[in-house]
Amino acid sequence: MENSEQMQIDTTTQDQTLNTEQAEINEEERLKNQLQDLLIMVKSSQNQNGLRHNDYGRYHKYCIRKIYRIRKSLKFTQGRKQFNKKDVTASEASKDHKYLHLLIFKCEASWAYAMQMKQIISGGGQAKVGADPNLQQMFSRNPNRVKYHARKRLQKAFTSSKYLLKVSEDSLDAYRQKEVEAYVSSMQAVYQMDVKDYQSALDNLLKSKIIYEKISQFKDSLEAIIYKEKVGQLDTLIRLCSFSLKGMMTKAEEEANLLNLVQSFPQRKDLEETISKVKSETRREQIEKIDEITYNNKTVPLKTDKLKQVFKRVETDMHNISEYWDSKEFEAGQQIKYYLNLVNILEDAALVIKKEKAEESKKSEQSGQLYNILISYVQRLKQQSSIERNLLQAKTLSKKIDLDTLFSNFKLKSELRPQNIVRFYEKVLKAQRSIQNMEKDTIDPFKQLEYDFYEKLYNTQIKYYIGLHYANERSYQEAFLILTRVSQDIEQTIEFAQKNSLQGQKVKRDLQDLEDNLLKNLNYLICKSHSKILQTQHEEFSKVQSEISEMQIDSAIGESKSKQVKFDNLYDILFTSNGKKKENLTKKLKITNDRLDFLESQGKNLVISSTLGERKAIEVDKLKISKQFKLLNPVPKFQSVPATPQFFDLAGTYVAYPALDETIAKYKPQGGGLLSKLTGFFGRS
Numbered sequence: 001m002e003n004s005e006q007m008q009i010d011t012t013t014q015d016q017t018l019n020t021e022q023a024e025i026n027e028e029e030r031l032k033n034q035l036q037d038l039l040i041m042v043k044s045s046q047n048q049n050g051l052r053h054n055d056y057g058r059y060h061k062y063c064i065r066k067i068y069r070i071r072k073s074l075k076f077t078q079g080r081k082q083f084n085k086k087d088v089t090a091s092e093a094s095k096d097h098k099y100l101h102l103l104i105f106k107c108e109a110s111w112a113y114a115m116q117m118k119q120i121i122s123g124g125g126q127a128k129v130g131a132d133p134n135l136q137q138m139f140s141r142n143p144n145r146v147k148y149h150a151r152k153r154l155q156k157a158f159t160s161s162k163y164l165l166k167v168s169e170d171s172l173d174a175y176r177q178k179e180v181e182a183y184v185s186s187m188q189a190v191y192q193m194d195v196k197d198y199q200s201a202l203d204n205l206l207k208s209k210i211i212y213e214k215i216s217q218f219k220d221s222l223e224a225i226i227y228k229e230k231v232g233q234l235d236t237l238i239r240l241c242s243f244s245l246k247g248m249m250t251k252a253e254e255e256a257n258l259l260n261l262v263q264s265f266p267q268r269k270d271l272e273e274t275i276s277k278v279k280s281e282t283r284r285e286q287i288e289k290i291d292e293i294t295y296n297n298k299t300v301p302l303k304t305d306k307l308k309q310v311f312k313r314v315e316t317d318m319h320n321i322s323e324y325w326d327s328k329e330f331e332a333g334q335q336i337k338y339y340l341n342l343v344n345i346l347e348d349a350a351l352v353i354k355k356e357k358a359e360e361s362k363k364s365e366q367s368g369q370l371y372n373i374l375i376s377y378v379q380r381l382k383q384q385s386s387i388e389r390n391l392l393q394a395k396t397l398s399k400k401i402d403l404d405t406l407f408s409n410f411k412l413k414s415e416l417r418p419q420n421i422v423r424f425y426e427k428v429l430k431a432q433r434s435i436q437n438m439e440k441d442t443i444d445p446f447k448q449l450e451y452d453f454y455e456k457l458y459n460t461q462i463k464y465y466i467g468l469h470y471a472n473e474r475s476y477q478e479a480f481l482i483l484t485r486v487s488q489d490i491e492q493t494i495e496f497a498q499k500n501s502l503q504g505q506k507v508k509r510d511l512q513d514l515e516d517n518l519l520k521n522l523n524y525l526i527c528k529s530h531s532k533i534l535q536t537q538h539e540e541f542s543k544v545q546s547e548i549s550e551m552q553i554d555s556a557i558g559e560s561k562s563k564q565v566k567f568d569n570l571y572d573i574l575f576t577s578n579g580k581k582k583e584n585l586t587k588k589l590k591i592t593n594d595r596l597d598f599l600e601s602q603g604k605n606l607v608i609s610s611t612l613g614e615r616k617a618i619e620v621d622k623l624k625i626s627k628q629f630k631l632l633n634p635v636p637k638f639q640s641v642p643a644t645p646q647f648f649d650l651a652g653t654y655v656a657y658p659a660l661d662e663t664i665a666k667y668k669p670q671g672g673g674l675l676s677k678l679t680g681f682f683g684r685s
Contacts, residue, residue: 037176037179037223038104038176038179038180038183039179039182039183039212039226039227039230040223040226041101041104042104042108042183043226043229043230045059045062045063045066045105045108046059046108049062050062054119056112056113056115056116056119057112057116057132059108059112060109060112060113060116063105063106063108063109063112064109066101066105067102067105067106067109070098070101070102070105071102073098074096074098074099074102076099076102087163088100088102088103088167089167090166090167090169090170090171091170091171093167093168093170093171093172094170094171099167100164100167100168100171100172103160103163103164103167104164106160107157107160107161107164107187108157110153110154110156110157110160111153111154111157111187111190113153114150114151114153114154114157116132116135117135117146117147117149117150117153118150120135120136120139120146121139121143121146121147121150150194151191151194151195154190154191154194155191157187157190157191158187158188158190158191161183161184161187161188162184162188164180164183164184165177165180165181165184168180173278173282173285174278174281174282175275175278175279175281175282176282177278178211178215178271178274178275178278179211179215181207181211182207182208182211182212182215183208185204185205185207185208185211186204186205186208186234188201188204189201189202189204189205189208189237190237192204193237193240193241196244198241198244198245199241199245201237201241202238202241202242202245202261203265205234205237205238205241206238206261206262206265207265207267207271208234209231209234209235209238209262210262210265210267210268210271210272211271211275212227212230212231212234213227213231214271214272214275214276215227215275216228216231216505217505218279219504219505220504220506221446221447221450221502221503221504221506221507222444222446222447222504224503224504224505225501225503225504228503235258238258238261239254239258242254242257242258242261276326280319280323283319284316284319287312287315287316287319288312290302290308290311290312290315291308293311293373293374293377295373295374295376295377295380296373296376296439296442297442298373300370300371300373300374303356303360304356306352306356307352307353307356307374310345310348310349310352310353311349313345313348313349314342314345314346314349314378314381317338317341317342317345318342318381320338321335321338321339321342324338332392332393332395332396335392336389336392336393339385339388339389339392340389342381342385343382343385343386346378346381346382346385349378350375350378350379353371353374353375353378354371354375356371357371357372357375376438379434379438380435380438380439383431383432383434383435383438384431384435386427386428386431387428387431387432390424390425390427390428390431391424391428393424394421394424394425394428394461397416397420397421397424398421398465398517400416401416401418401468403468403521403524403525406468406471406472406525406528407471407528407529407532411472411473412472417469417472418465418466418468418469418472419465419466419469419648421461421465422462422465422466422469422648425458425461425462425465426462428458429455429458429459429462432451432454432455432458435451436448436451449500449502450502450504450507452496453493453496453497453500453502453507454510456489456492456493456496457493457510457514459489460486460489460490460493460514460518461518462648463482463485463486463489464483464486464518464522466482466648467479467482467483467486467525468525469648470482471525471528471529476529476532476533476536477533479525479529480526480529480530480533483522483525483526483529484526486518486522487519487522487523487526490514490518490519490522493514494511494514494515497511
């Protein structure tokens with residue numbers, strides 16, 4: 001019975017091993033002959049094979065299996081009975097990038113084995129579950145032997161990485177060579193720290209950090225996180241080297257020292273300029289050799305010369321636009337023209353794709369459907385260019401707005417009015433939602449978070465410029481309320497980005513722009529709007545007091561004694577500009593000593609009291625009003641209204657509409673009865 005249970009356990013373990021190997025083989029097939037970014041490939045392998053839990057032994061075994069499978073797939077084995085060493089050459093690596101993967105995982109295997117031994121040394125021989133028992137026995141017999149062996153493994157990893165750099169110089173483009181150079185520098189630094197050569201290790205770590213930081217600027221948010229994580233690990237090693245060289249420092253001193261080391265690194269400017277230059281050159285070479293398009297993890301070959309030419313135009317124009325952003329001669333107007341030219345090129349590309357699709361569908365319907373991916377790709381580029389163009393127009397226009405003019409006696413010019421900026425941001429939101437609908441089946445969860453962040457950001461911008469619009473129209477009460485809400489939305493947007501770890505270069509730049517422009521001016525605008533509200537109220541009270549001071553009461557002699565009261569524009573005292581009663585006034589109008597005075601009271605409105613204190617009450621019916629003034633004007637004053645009034649949708653996407661599916665289902669036409677079947681049989685519909 002026990003033997004049968006043991007056999008069952010062994011079978012289960014064997015099945016799990018086979019499943020793991022099959023998953024690894026499937027992963028290799030998916031990445032067959034594709035050259036990923038080196039750091040992304042390495043980090044992906046590390047996280048999926050043990051290093052998420054600091055299990056270096058598991059990762060070392062994975063690297064060994066990976067090397068064996070790559071050699072077997074390439075028929076590049078070194079023999080089993082008789083060993084015949086085969087080194088990877090640059091000519092082989094340029095034909096198939098799997099040869100480079102072979103060198104990369106050789107470095108990783110040596111590094112992982114060294115780190116496994118260091119883990120046993122630091123734990124006093126008590127390694128984690130799954131550790132190599134042979135290493136533990138070796139440590140128990142001779143700990144110094146394990147330390148020496150770990151150092152030799154690090155040296156082997158460094159030697160292998162140098163050979164990788166040598167092969168990549170003749171097989172990779174200049175841009176990817178820089179990433180390999182950063183990887184080799186970091187590997188060399190780990191070995192130099194182990195032999196206590198801290199100054200050389202520090203130089204290599206700084207070099208690697210600068211290269212990775214520069215490369216991360218060309219990546220999207222998800223890939224940028226991987227590079228930022230690597231930079232954080234390098235920062236830890238830099239602090240360790242600084243501690244070994246300079247001694248203990250406080251946290252603030254460490255941060256200042258790290259920043260100073262990076263800024264004063266002699267090769268920093270040369271490295272950054274070289275990376276930017278080789279990135280541009282590499283991209284142009286790729287455009288010239290374009291023969292396929294990848295979109296939503298699907299690759300479509302460009303079979304005809306027409307397709308290759310039109311996509312070469314598209315990619316060239318996009319590359320020129322991206323380069324012009326960083327140009328010293330950048331002008332917003334010229335960049336907008338480039339975007340409009342790109343739209344025309346994309347329209348031409350869509351026409352060419354449809355014609356090629358029609359011709360290909362005649363030969364094979366399945367191959368014709370592949371062209372739908374190209375059409376979706378062109379539509380996506382069109383929407384993305386619309387987003388970038390409208391954002392540029394909005395930011396260009398916003399820089400021309402003088403905020404002080406909003407609170408002066410003058411209005412902004414028609415072309416500078418904030419509602420024009422609102423229209424640009426509404427177009428941006430519309431284009432972004434179109435992209436989301438196009439990619440809803442294949443969208444990455446992290447990318448969805450990024451879309452949610454930008455929707456919050458653009459809605460906040462819209463509300464901000466709506467507030468400026470009301471300030472420009474002298475509706476300071478509405479402006480004050482909206483701008484106060486904007487301050488809350490800005491805090492929520494920043495909190496959302498921090499909570500979801502959105503660390504992409506574009507997200508950081510937009511957050512910085514939000515803080516520098518909106519948040520910086522927001523308190524000023526809110527205070528100005530509030531002061532204008534108080535000033536308006538004060539002017540109303542002053543106007544009322546001046547009108548009351550001009551009132552006259554004429555006394556007649558005899559029994560026909562009467563009072564004649566003169567005052568103007570009492571309508572503004574009693575009612576608002578919308579014709580509603582003023583409910584917040586706490587004053588009463590009372591006739592005393594032949595005058596009308598304001599008295600502090602809890603009354604809701606201005607009323608005329610018919611008492612005169614200790615004197616005999618005056619009947620209000622006998623008051624005579626002069627013809628020059630009106631007691632009450634029932635018709636509100638005329639106000640100028642713009643010819644095309646603005647209607648702003650502040651609710652945005654927060655309105656939840658009722659589901660009408662059940663209601664629609666009730667009115668759907670039902671299937672016919674016997675008579676309809678008979679008529680259908682005879683050919684009637």
